[in-house]
Amino acid sequence: MSTLFTLLVEPGFFTSDPVRTALIIGGGAALVSAVIGVFTVMRGQSFAGHGLSDVTSAGGSASFLLGINPLLGFLGMAVMAACGMELVGVRQARERDLVTGIVLGAGLGLTALFLYLDVTLGSTTGAANMVMFGSMFAIAPSTIPLALAVGLLALATAGILYRPLLLCSLDPDLAAVRGVPVRLIGFLHLLTLALAASLSAMTVGAILSTALLIGPAATALRLAKRPGAAMALAALIGLGATWGGILLAYNSFYWTPGHGWPVSFFVVALIFAAYLLATGGRRLGQRGSL
């Protein structure tokens, strides 16, 4: 039994500090992203979610310049971008995508500038890789309290908004008739999305955090009928993929000595596999019932 265990989990996994930090922050980010992601997928705002998480990279790269905690940088930029998207304020889906794209383009331009300044002024050479693709084993343990606070705030907001947000997502006209402030709810959702995006940008990197946001939620929505069940399932898938990814990446240090495989790769691969399985499984199920 113990040999099987050491086969699956290489020695030192549970005693290593970087791993513990990665498990806590990664798990929290996966949980929050999965829950918020269900609303995002239902509302058809995958692009906005992706845009917000991409744009956070500007904040992440600026944080190296300012010498502040990267999470604060990610967070500040995400909230600013959410406000920017809301200020332009367009309802029509096609036009909304365009606005998202423009904000995204401008934000990424800023990232380019900050990363360039990071290299020239601050001589932080690894910044581009860290901000874009994440490095979960290099998160400072001092980030944990802040990350947990942000995560709790996002979950609490999602909990308070649960019913009105669900109504707005499924039928905006009915929600308006029943006196729900549709626009305000939409903006609050965008803000919680910003919180979730910056948390996951911290773990798997700005351009990969979409995986945590959309992947588990889309998979869960294919399997579960009710929104609450979908959220629980999404959270499970997200947690499983993140912790599984961390474990595999830790083990990979032993597969190819001295050179580990990136955590982000394993997380994304697990999420994609889950989505494909869910799609295939549902097709089989449908065929069976016919």
Added chain:
Amino acid sequence: MFSSFMVNAWIVGSIVAIVAGCVGFFVVLRGSSFAAHSLPLGAFPGAAAATLLGVNQIFGLIAFAALGVIGISQLSRRGRHEVATALSLVTLLGLGTLLLSRTTEYSQEVFGLLFGEVLGISTSAVLPVAALGAVSIAAILLLFRPLLLNALSPDLGEARGVRAGGIEFLFLAVLALATAMALPVVGALLVFSLMIGPASAARSFVDRPLPALFCAVAISLATVWAAIALAYVTDWPVGFFVGLFGAISYGLGRLRAWGRVAPRVRLAKA
């Protein structure tokens, strides 16, 4: 600024701008901003794959862009189009992180591929860009009418024998081609800034399709030229200026659209 080592930058930059203007016109018209963002970003690990295999970068870029097109069109058959796009994108990027971690000498180039590196273009890179650019523009011109018809009225298009699914796939393929070409120049993250910024402004200034396309190309050329000049003077990354001008173009277009609608509204109220 016009010395010999900058000549290639001006030539390649102009070709990229013309192609981005043409393709961008349809990106905006069809509302495919997300695909236009995902294909370049998903294609960029292709350059790392090509370096690992020891072949020309452009083949890796084309291969990964093709994977992106297949991913988007296959996954969106069952499920939402944007979810399919997002998942294809992150999967390609996930592969990218793996490839990037395999090559240690590659990390310096990541910045250039993401955000553009116009000042270091070799003469041997000009020809492939010109050839791919010509193919993309030819494809857009050939598909001009069916693309337009399908974007404006899919039903009428179907009635005239324009299959929506087929056109979507062809359009994604052209987008992928233009992407692979433009990527090493303006960078993965900003190819699409160049596509949607100028085109979104053009559509507010010009009503008829073909003149609007030319207007998009003109604004795109102006954006690239100004960006290269400013990048040369300040030594800041080209991508920053492209993103900035894209946002300014969109803002001007919105102002103009607002100015055109407002008088009519005022008349209606009076």
